[in-house]
Every structure is written in structure tokens, then in C-alpha cells.
Amino acid sequence: xxxxxxxxxxxxxxxxxxxxxxxxxxxxxxxxxxxxxxxxxxxxxxxxxxxxxxxxxxxxxxxxxxxxxxxxxxxxxxxxxxxxxxxxxxxxxxxxxxxxxxxxxxxxxxxxxxxxxxxxxxxxxxxxxxxxxxxxxxxxxxxxxxxxxxxxxxxxxxxxxxxxxxxxxxxxxxxxxxxxxxxxxxxxxxxxxxxxxxxxxxxxxxxxxxxxxxxxxxxxxxxxxxxxxxxxxxxxxxxxxxxxxxxxxxxxxxxxxxxxxxxxxxxxxxxxxxxxxxxxxxxxxxxxxxxxxxxxxxxxxxxxxx
Amino acid sequence: xxxxxxxxxxxxxxxxxxxxxxxxxxxxxxxxxxxxxxxxxxxxxxxxxxxxxxxxxxxxxxxxxxxxxxxxxxxxxxxxxxxxxxxxxxxxxxxxxxxxxxxxxxxxxxxxxxxxxxxxxxxxxxxxxxxxxxxxxxxxxxxxxxxxxxxxxxxxxxxxxxxxxxxxxxxxxxxxxxxxxxxxxxxxxxxxxxxxxxxxxxxxxxxxxxxxxxxxxxxxxxxxxxxxxxxxxxxxxxxxxxxxxxxxxxxxxxxxxxxxxxxxxxxxxxxxxxxxx
Numbered sequence: 001x002x003x004x005x006x007x008x009x010x011x012x013x014x015x016x017x018x019x020x021x022x023x024x025x026x027x028x029x030x031x032x033x034x035x036x037x038x039x040x041x042x043x044x045x046x047x048x049x050x051x052x053x054x055x056x057x058x059x060x061x062x063x064x065x066x067x068x069x070x071x072x073x074x075x076x077x078x079x080x081x082x083x084x085x086x087x088x089x090x091x092x093x094x095x096x097x098x099x100x101x102x103x104x105x106x107x108x109x110x111x112x113x114x115x116x117x118x119x120x121x122x123x124x125x126x127x128x129x130x131x132x133x134x135x136x137x138x139x140x141x142x143x144x145x146x147x148x149x150x151x152x153x154x155x156x157x158x159x160x161x162x163x164x165x166x167x168x169x170x171x172x173x174x175x176x177x178x179x180x181x182x183x184x185x186x187x188x189x190x191x192x193x194x195x196x197x198x199x200x201x202x203x204x205x206x207x208x209x210x211x212x213x214x215x216x217x218x219x220x221x222x223x224x225x226x227x228x229x230x231x232x233x234x235x236x237x238x239x240x241x242x243x244x245x246x247x248x249x250x251x252x253x254x255x256x257x258x259x260x261x262x263x264x265x266x267x268x269x270x271x272x273x274x275x276x277x278x279x280x281x282x283x284x285x286x287x288x289x290x291x292x293x294x295x296x297x298x299x300x301x302x303x304x305x306x
Numbered sequence: 307x308x309x310x311x312x313x314x315x316x317x318x319x320x321x322x323x324x325x326x327x328x329x330x331x332x333x334x335x336x337x338x339x340x341x342x343x344x345x346x347x348x349x350x351x352x353x354x355x356x357x358x359x360x361x362x363x364x365x366x367x368x369x370x371x372x373x374x375x376x377x378x379x380x381x382x383x384x385x386x387x388x389x390x391x392x393x394x395x396x397x398x399x400x401x402x403x404x405x406x407x408x409x410x411x412x413x414x415x416x417x418x419x420x421x422x423x424x425x426x427x428x429x430x431x432x433x434x435x436x437x438x439x440x441x442x443x444x445x446x447x448x449x450x451x452x453x454x455x456x457x458x459x460x461x462x463x464x465x466x467x468x469x470x471x472x473x474x475x476x477x478x479x480x481x482x483x484x485x486x487x488x489x490x491x492x493x494x495x496x497x498x499x500x501x502x503x504x505x506x507x508x509x510x511x512x513x514x515x516x517x518x519x520x521x522x523x524x525x526x527x528x529x530x531x532x533x534x535x536x537x538x539x540x541x542x543x544x545x546x547x548x549x550x551x552x553x554x555x556x557x558x559x560x561x562x563x564x565x566x567x568x569x570x571x572x573x574x575x576x577x578x579x580x581x582x583x
Contacts, residue, residue: 120332
């Protein structure tokens with residue numbers, strides 16, 4: 001309301017001033033579906049976590065308070081899955097960021113073949129996750145895969161069944177996660193790099209600052225906000241990721257790659273435990289929120305010291 | 307001078323390593339897609355197929371209803387993109403022109419909607435859609451996709467709206483154009499490329515989506531491409547590699563084409579949204 005009078009007092013022509021009623025008419029078409037199909041279900045989902053809702057049951061759903069959460073507390077399988085989820089999220093997000101930063105710095109230089117790297121860096125972004133999973137299954141395939149063949153050719157042994165090995169499954173899946181998520185991060189960081197003032201760079205170079213010094217004092221401060229936002233988003237996306245691992249290992253072998261999303265999916269749609277699965281979802285959201293708060297608070301404080 | 311040449315060489319070596327890492331799985335997918343079954347069974351696979359063949363593509367279409375699935379994916383993605391853009395554009399216009407609580411709420415919602423795990427959303431959606439008899443139906447999936455694409459579409463569009471100078475609209479108003487006329491003949495043409503980019507991005511997102519489709523569509527005839535692709539992989543994880551690779555390759559082409567078309571605009575739109583928020 002205040003804004004309308006503000007605008008009016010600055011004497012702008014009437015055409016730009018969207019009246020309140022007009023504004024509501026424009027907003028409602030998007031607002032109603034968001035409320036009905038997004039906000040509503042989310043709240044409903046949180047409520048479900050406190051019920052014994054099950055799929056295909058005829059008896060009425062009952063309110064059971066915190067029972068789901070108490071069960072969850074003692075569900076060692078879930079916590080194991082949760083731990084795997086955290087290892088996966090951190091294991092993907094950190095290399096993803098470092099590799100993307102390296103690539104973005106390279107692409108920001110005047111190098112030949114830069115166009116090819118740019119084009120290639122876009123492809124994983126456009127691919128359906130299911131296809132990425134299928135593709136890497138072909139790479140990891142123990143008999144017909146190129147990885148084992150290459151290792152064999154290099155004289156590094158006969159290779160192994162990467163995705164079924166208890167020790168290798170999670171690392172193998174993490175590599176795929178890094179590959180699939182690197183492009184977005186690279187593109188965002190590259191755009192951030194191109195926004196850093198070139199004059200500052202040149203001035204620092206004239207003053208005799210080395211490459212590392214220039215990166216730390218000129219590039220990084222300009223890049224930080226984007227780097228922070230991208231890393232935070234990547235962390236969330238990776239923790240909630242589903243399709244990639246579903247296709248690669250479906251959580252196997254022996255649950256070694258069973259991410260929390262896979263666990264909750266099975267609980268809900270294989271065993272029909274809607275209430276229990278919703279409780280898992282709530283715990284996931286809560287942990288993500290806490291992690292993000294810690295991460296962002298730490299980073300912001302770190303920035304003030306620097 | 308010498309250190310500079312060395313640095314350049316190091317940069318090229320690093321770039322080459324990136325190129326290899328990014329490209330080799332893609333090349334391998336192509337390689338497998340064009341190999342005969344005999345060659346795929348051989349002990350030492352080679353990069354270049356010895357006898358390139360299209361047999362895998364034929365077999366892929368025989369094994370799974372790929373055409374039907376492609377059509378389903380196309381309908382779902384087109385429907386979702388159209389609806390998302392139609393719903394989001396008016397709201398984005400308001401949020402872009404007036405820096406009110408609304409535009410802050412839009413930004414906030416984009417972030418919140420990213421943070422929620424899909425399980426928490428899909429269970430209630432499943433129950434709601436079941437009551438509406440929209441489970442296992444393409445219209446139900448289109449609805450979910452459209453709403454799911456909305457936050458990001460809003461985010462991008464708000465950036466594009468802000469890029470249209472408000473002075474142009476003012477000038478049109480001074481010249482005596484009504485509000486509708488101003489919107490249609492001044493704002494809309496300038497906004498059009500952004501709207502198209504947003505729509506295409508929503509299209510790619512919906513075309514690639516897997517989780518909602520997996521949960522909501524049960525009848526094989528109604529399933530979308532990503533779900534049907536997983537059927538190539540058997541219960542024990544054993545797959546017929548050739549047709550699997552061929553089908554996966556084909557399923558990527560549309561989103562790759564669309565993405566190549568709008569890539570620059572998308573990254574631009576994302577960043578204007580990110581920087582100006």
C-alpha cells in the first residue's frame with residue numbers, strides 16, 4: 001500500500017501504476033495453484049507425519065502424535081541411510097565446487113578449445129538424470145564397460161564390479177554425482193568471474209601480485225556471494241537427490257548407497273507407510289535447515305573477519 | 307617469459323583433463339549404442355564399433371513402447387511449460403514492477419521450494435490426486451509439473467521484467483496509450499524472448515523429470531520416457547546394453563536441442579534473478 005502512494009507522489013503516469021485490485025487479478029492465477037498444489041500439500045505432509053496414514057487402508061487414519069518420530073529415533077536403518085546421505089551430499093558438493101571453480105577459471109582465460117569445453121560442460125545439465133545414470137552404468141559395467149577395459153589396458157589389473165562392490169559402490173556413485181552437477185556450478189561461477197572488475201586485476205598485476213594473491217584478494221571476494229549461494233543450493237539438491245542413484249544402484253549393494261530419499265520412497269510407495277515416510281521427510285528438512293544455517297552463518301562470519 | 311609458457315602449458319593440460327572427464331561417458335554411450343550384440347559380448351570392448359549397426363535402435367523400439375512414451379513426455383512437457391508460463395507471467399510482472407512484500411515472497415518461495423525433499427510433497431499430492439481420480443493420468447502429471455516449474459519460472463521472469471525499462475511504458479502512457487495497449491504493444495514484445503526462454507526451460511525440466519512420473523504413473527502405456535527407460539534394466543540389474551544405450555541416446559536429443567537453443571538466456575536470467583534479489 002505504502003508503495004502505491006510512494007509511486008503516486010513521485011508523479012508517475014497512471015499507466016505504470018498497477019492498482020491493488022489489478023495486481024491481485026494478475027497474481028491470483030499463479031498464487032492459487034501454488035497454494036493448492038504446493039504450500040497446501042507441504043503442510044498436509046507435515047501433518048501426515050503425526051498420523052498412522054497407510055496406503056490402501058480402509059480404517060480411518062488416526063492422530064498418533066510423535067509416535068512416528070519416536071520409532072524413527074530407534075530406526076538404525078534410517079540413520080544409516082541418513083549418514084550415507086550426508087556423506088554423499090558432502091562428497092558430491094565439495095569436489096563439484098572445486099572442479100567447477102577450476103574449470104570456470106580456465107574458461108575465463110583466452111584458451112583455444114574453450115568453446116568445446118563450454119559446449120561439453122552444458123551437456124550433462126541438459127541430460128535427463130535417468131540417462132546420466134544409464135550412461136555411467138555402461139561405463140562401470142564389469143564386462144563391457146570402458147573403465148575396466150582402460151584399467152586393464154594400462155596394466156592396472158582386471159578391474160572390478162564397481163557398482164556392486166560394498167567398498168566401491170558409494171565412491172562410484174559420488175563420481176557420477178560430481179559429473180552430473182558440475183556444469184550448473186561452472187556456468188554460475190563463470191558468470192560471476194566475468195562480473196569481477198578487470199581493472200582491479202590489472203592493477204594488482206602491475207603491483208606485482210602473483211596469480212594466487214590476485215585470486216585471493218581480487219577474484220574471490222567478488223565471487224564469494226555466488227559461490228556461497230551455489231554451494232548451499234548444491235548441498236540441498238544433492239541431499240535430496242533420487243533419480244541418479246535409483247538408476248545406478250537402486251540403493252544397493254546391501255543398502256550401501258541407499259540415500260534418505262530412496263529409503264523414504266520405498267517406505268511410502270513399496271510398503272505404503274505414508275505417515276512414517278512423511279516423518280522421515282520432516283527430519284530431512286529439519287536437518288537441512290540446521291546444516292544450512294550453520295554453513296551460512298559460519299561463512300558470513302568468516303567473511304567479516306577477512 | 308618461461309614461467310608464462312609453462313603456466314600456459316599447465317592450463318592446456320588441465321583443460322584437456324576436463325575435456326576427457328566430461329566427454330568420455332558421452333562417447334561411450336554413443337559407442338555402445340552403435341555396436342552389435344556380438345561385439346558387446348566380446349571380451350575387450352573397443353571405443354569405435356567395428357561394425358556400426360542400427361540394430362539396437364530397432365530392437366529398443368520393439369522391446370519398449372518408446373514412441374508412446376515419447377509422445378507422453380512431449381505432451382506432459384509442453385502442457386507443463388505452457389501452463390507454467392501462462393500462470394507465472396502476470397505474477398512476475400507485478401512482482402518485477404513493484405518491489406513489495408510480494409517480490410520478496412516470490413524469492414523466499416523459490417528458496418523454500420528447493421529445500422523441501424520431494425517425499426514430503428509427493429505423499430500428500432498422491433493422496434489429493436487420488437481423491438480427484440488424477441492418479442495414473444497425464445493431466446494429473448501435467449498439473450504437478452506446472453506447479454513444480456512455477457517457482458523457477460517466476461524467478462526467471464521477474465528478472466526479465468525488470469530488464470524492460472519502465473520508462474518505455476511511461477512514454478507510451480504519456481503518448482496516450484491505455485494500460486492494456488501499453489502492455490500489449492510495448493511490454494509484451496520486449497518480454498517475449500524471456501517468456502520463450504522460461505517456457506523452454508520448463509519444458510526441459512519436465513521432459514527430464516523422473517520421480518513424480520515414477521510415483522504417479524503406473525500403466526505402462528501412460529508412462530513418460532525416463533520411466534520407460536528404467537524398464538530396460540531388469541529386476542536383477544541385468545540390462546540389454548545395446549538397446550538401453552540406443553534408447554537413452556534418443557531420449558536425450560530433444561532436451562539437448564532445446565537446451566542448446568536457450569542456454570545463454572537461461573544462465574542470464576538465472577543470474578539477473580540472483581544478483582538483483
